[in-house]
Amino acid sequence: LTSNIATTTNLGTIKVGTNLTINPTTGVLSSVATGESRINQRIITISPDAGTADYQSITTAINNAIGTPGNYDGGSISSVYGEPTLTNQYILLVGPGEYTEKVNLPPYVNLVGEGMNRTFVKLSTGSSSESLGALITAGTNCCIENLTLNINSNGQNNATGIYSNSNNNIYIKDVEIIDSGSASTSNTIGIYLSKGSNHVIDNVKTTFDLGSGSVIGQFINNVQNIDIKNSNTAITSNSTNNYGIILDNIVNDNISHYHNFLKNNKLEVNSANNNYGIYHNNAESSINNST
Numbered sequence: 001l002t003s004n005i006a007t008t009t010n011l012g013t014i015k016v017g018t019n020l021t022i023n024p025t026t027g028v029l030s031s032v033a034t035g036e037s038r039i040n041q042r043i044i045t046i047s048p049d050a051g052t053a054d055y056q057s058i059t060t061a062i063n064n065a066i067g068t069p070g071n072y073d074g075g076s077i078s079s080v081y082g083e084p085t086l087t088n089q090y091i092l093l094v095g096p097g098e099y100t101e102k103v104n105l106p107p108y109v110n111l112v113g114e115g116m117n118r119t120f121v122k123l124s125t126g127s128s129s130e131s132l133g134a135l136i137t138a139g140t141n142c143c144i145e146n147l148t149l150n151i152n153s154n155g156q157n158n159a160t161g162i163y164s165n166s167n168n169n170i171y172i173k174d175v176e177i178i179d180s181g182s183a184s185t186s187n188t189i190g191i192y193l194s195k196g197s198n199h200v201i202d203n204v205k206t207t208f209d210l211g212s213g214s215v216i217g218q219f220i221n222n223v224q225n226i227d228i229k230n231s232n233t234a235i236t237s238n239s240t241n242n243y244g245i246i247l248d249n250i251v252n253d254n255i256s257h258y259h260n261f262l263k264n265n266k267l268e269v270n271s272a273n274n275n276y277g278i279y280h281n282n283a284e285s286s287i288n289n290s291t
Helices: 058-066
Strands: 014-016 020-022 043-046 090-094 097-100 103-105 109-112 119-123 134-138 143-151 158-165 171-179 187-194 197-208 214-221 224-229 232-235 241-248 261-263 266-269 274-281 286-288
Touching: 043 058, 058 090, 058 103, 058 109, 103 109, 119 134, 134 143, 143 158, 158 171, 171 187, 187 197, 197 214, 214 224, 214 232, 232 241, 241 266, 266 274
Parallel strands: 043 090, 090 109, 097 119, 103 134, 109 143, 119 143, 134 158, 143 171, 158 187, 171 197, 187 214, 197 224, 197 232, 214 241, 224 261, 232 266, 241 274, 261 286
Antiparallel strands: 014 020
């Protein structure tokens, strides 16, 4: 049976097996199910199509199921299964479609889409700072993967794809970050990681061609142990400064000489007054097979 009746313009939400559905507009098979909820597995499903998942937006899922800052054991699900911790992590499984919202990701909560160019999370306007203008703000031990992030500053000073400050173990994998709309006036940044340690950026594709101040693929500041690998960055904005990667005040731990690695990365940076592929400022790192 279908939860939405099919018409000449709507495929209907067709359930396949116990945990698959066909998107009613695209025909794409998705693991976000219309059947029994997976909440008892700490997996919260999200889809823009009514009736096909636990929630229709990411923010609604976090606020209602997990809770709000200072009250992450007060949600409808976390009050039963406990707040997110290292041994009690939650997964937000986001189905295909577009979600226009800013996301504050609690610690130990993972945001997983259905793949690049299938699950889109969009920023509709920036703000006065990198943090306030962030599409996704990540807490400690967050994983973000299988998404396309579309950031539109809407002419504001700053727009950021992923932002995290003073948190550890941020893991970003299989994510595409693009810009659209109108250019920022100060900074456009794909990934902004400040302080904390043990971060991984793996197979991230960043493509920016807007911005009038500084346009930066990845800004890594004052962190200990960062691994950036298998990523492609193309910055072609007609701005003042274009940077592929900025490593600012990056230090190594006291155990091994190099725990800051850049490996198998490709960077194309041009069209600005000043263009930098990898910009080091008081930074220690090992760079291999990166062009």
